[in-house]
Amino acid sequence: MSDLLSLTRAARLVGVTRAALQKKIQVGELISYDGMVTIENLLSCYPDAQLEDNVEFKRISQIKERAFGKRVFEYVLPDAEVLAARIAELSKTLANSQEQVKQFNVLLDKLWNKFSEIESQSKSEVRTAMENLKAWIKQEVSATLESGYNNSVAIKDGVLRIMTAQVTVLPSKHDFLVEGQDTLLEAAMRAGIPLNYGCSGGNCGLCKAKVVSGQVKKTRHHDFAISEADKNQGCILLCSNTAVSDVVLEAAVAGGVQDIPFQQISAKVKAIDALAGDMVLLHLQTPRSERLRFLAGQSVTLRVGQSFTAELPIASCPCDDRNLLFHLRRLPGNLFSDYVFERLNQNDVVEVEGPQGEFILHEKSPRPLYFFAFDGGFAPIKSVIEHAMSLEAESIHLYRIGSSQEHIYLPNVGRAWADALDNFHYEQQVAGFDLRAVNGKREEKLNEQLSSIVASNAEITQSDIYLAGPESALAVAEQFFLDIGLPKTRVFVAIVN
Numbered sequence: 001m002s003d004l005l006s007l008t009r010a011a012r013l014v015g016v017t018r019a020a021l022q023k024k025i026q027v028g029e030l031i032s033y034d035g036m037v038t039i040e041n042l043l044s045c046y047p048d049a050q051l052e053d054n055v056e057f058k059r060i061s062q063i064k065e066r067a068f069g070k071r072v073f074e075y076v077l078p079d080a081e082v083l084a085a086r087i088a089e090l091s092k093t094l095a096n097s098q099e100q101v102k103q104f105n106v107l108l109d110k111l112w113n114k115f116s117e118i119e120s121q122s123k124s125e126v127r128t129a130m131e132n133l134k135a136w137i138k139q140e141v142s143a144t145l146e147s148g149y150n151n152s153v154a155i156k157d158g159v160l161r162i163m164t165a166q167v168t169v170l171p172s173k174h175d176f177l178v179e180g181q182d183t184l185l186e187a188a189m190r191a192g193i194p195l196n197y198g199c200s201g202g203n204c205g206l207c208k209a210k211v212v213s214g215q216v217k218k219t220r221h222h223d224f225a226i227s228e229a230d231k232n233q234g235c236i237l238l239c240s241n242t243a244v245s246d247v248v249l250e251a252a253v254a255g256g257v258q259d260i261p262f263q264q265i266s267a268k269v270k271a272i273d274a275l276a277g278d279m280v281l282l283h284l285q286t287p288r289s290e291r292l293r294f295l296a297g298q299s300v301t302l303r304v305g306q307s308f309t310a311e312l313p314i315a316s317c318p319c320d321d322r323n324l325l326f327h328l329r330r331l332p333g334n335l336f337s338d339y340v341f342e343r344l345n346q347n348d349v350v351e352v353e354g355p356q357g358e359f360i361l362h363e364k365s366p367r368p369l370y371f372f373a374f375d376g377g378f379a380p381i382k383s384v385i386e387h388a389m390s391l392e393a394e395s396i397h398l399y400r401i402g403s404s405q406e407h408i409y410l411p412n413v414g415r416a417w418a419d420a421l422d423n424f425h426y427e428q429q430v431a432g433f434d435l436r437a438v439n440g441k442r443e444e445k446l447n448e449q450l451s452s453i454v455a456s457n458a459e460i461t462q463s464d465i466y467l468a469g470p471e472s473a474l475a476v477a478e479q480f481f482l483d484i485g486l487p488k489t490r491v492f493v494a495i496v497n
């Protein structure tokens with residue numbers, strides 16, 4: 001059997017998502033060996049795969065770039081030493097293969113001599129049989145050598161092995177590719193894998209992990225001192241090392257909100273941009289030596305001025321480096337929003353505490369994802385969707401329902417996702433009334449709107465439903481989905497007033 005490829009690498013080679021490969025495995029079109037596939041089987045599923053035939057992958061990269069404002073997706077070559085080591089490794093494999101071919105030819109010569117010996121001592125019918133056998137072997141050998149390994153997927157795999165390294169995390173069995181000059185931590189975060197970390201700058205030691213196999217290289221200085229005992233065990237800091245070869249790590253992955261510690265960070269205002277009407281996009285940045293650790297969809301408490309506080313959902317993804325985005329509406333009589341709109345300036349300090357909340361993606365669920373964002377509920381939903389895209393979720397539906405057109409701020413985001421991804425469906429609807437006060441006739445109208453969405457999506461009762469927005473609208477929407485038969489364990493709710 002030829003070399004086995006992980007699904008992450010195989011998906012990259014033929015330019016499809018991991019989910020697409022998983023689907024083929026489920027229906028028996030692609031054979032997998034403990035979650036791995038061979039190049040031959042991959043090619044028989046995707047016979048037309050070409051070096052440049054990675055349209056879907058490119059689309060996903062583009063959408064991620066757009067989603068993350070190009071802050072995290074820069075395409076750069078690996079460090080020169082890393083590149084040299086990977087080329088050396090590939091040269092070693094090539095030299096081994098050449099030696100094997102040489103040995104194979106020697107063996108063939110010996111076999112030929114043996115045949116000649118037998119022929120010379122045999123009767124005529126055995127000689128004829130031997131001649132036929134030799135002709136058959138000759139034909140088979142030349143046919144094999146002709147086709148050799150000259151296929152585009154194998155060539156691309158060679159290039160991919162130079163440009164990237166694969167990392168497998170134990171015991172969770174997550175895997176991801178390290179590209180460019182990314183550290184192991186950065187690459188994991190881009191892939192949506194919540195490894196343990198704190199500062200991301202080599203100070204806290206929280207990203208310490210053990211290298212089980214493979215070669216890593218320190219690319220960033222760290223002040224945190226790893227003890228001799230840990231060094232002897234193969235421990236490294238994920239935020240200071242990259243992968244030279246394919247690597248297996250033993251590292252802790254957050255399994256849920258209970259694994260994320262409470263943090264207090266003094267962030268600075270990077271920008272306050274008007275969105276629509278009375279909404280702004282508050283962009284905070286944590287200090288160089290600190291990153292907020294959270295799961296997509298969670299909230300934090302912000303403190304400005306003397307002590308004006310608000311609990312707000314984070315509208316960005318944990319993979320977005322030191323950037324924290326918030327969608328803030330000005331509410332009459334709300335001192336926090338008054339302060340932000342009237343007095344908060346660029347570079348002012350905002351205290352961030354948290355994270356809190358359990359509105360997170362249920363990653364292991366194989367079901368389609370339906371998101372309903374009512375007014376400002378788009379903030380946590382945007383964060384969860386970006387995370388779902390990192391994990392290459394199979395099917396995502398986003399419905400934005402606004403009290404008015406103005407409440408559907410940033411409509412271009414949903415449209416851009418839908419334009420770029422085949423598996424993304426986007427729609428927006430105006431309710432025509434204040435979603436913070438849904439009762440009587442309004443409740444009927446909202447139920448009608450939801451009914452018409454369900455009528456055109458037969459699979460919705462087999463899906464996971466994520467609802468976020470004002471409490472009043474959510475109470476109606478949640479009850480609606482429970483009434484049509486969804487169990488409470490598949491309807492997730494985040495109140496954003």
Ligand code: FES
Pocket residue numbers: 197198199200201202203204205206207208222224237238239240
């Ligand atoms: S995250 Fe703090 S040392 Fe790596």
